[in-house]
Amino acid sequence: MENLGRTLMVGGAIILLAGAIIFSLAKLGLTLGHLPGDIHIEYKNGVFYFPITTCILVSVFLTILINLALRIFKK
Numbered sequence: 001m002e003n004l005g006r007t008l009m010v011g012g013a014i015i016l017l018a019g020a021i022i023f024s025l026a027k028l029g030l031t032l033g034h035l036p037g038d039i040h041i042e043y044k045n046g047v048f049y050f051p052i053t054t055c056i057l058v059s060v061f062l063t064i065l066i067n068l069a070l071r072i073f074k075k
Contacts, residue, residue, distance in 0.1 A: 037053030
């Protein structure tokens with residue numbers, strides 16, 4: 001049961017931290033999905049949008065966060 005409680009607390013902390021970062025970025029005018037480098041192509045019949053920069057940024061952030069969490073709670 002102790003492991004489940006620890007896992008839930010880590011998950012909650014991660015969600016709280018992600019929310020704080022998204023909120024802070026929005027206040028700075030950098031909303032996720034509309035960063036420089038995201039691909040946006042408009043056609044006559046539709047739109048193609050691929051947020052490559054956002055995907056890379058989120059991936060790097062989550063990798064660092066998960067590695068830190070594993071080091072802290074591995075003890």
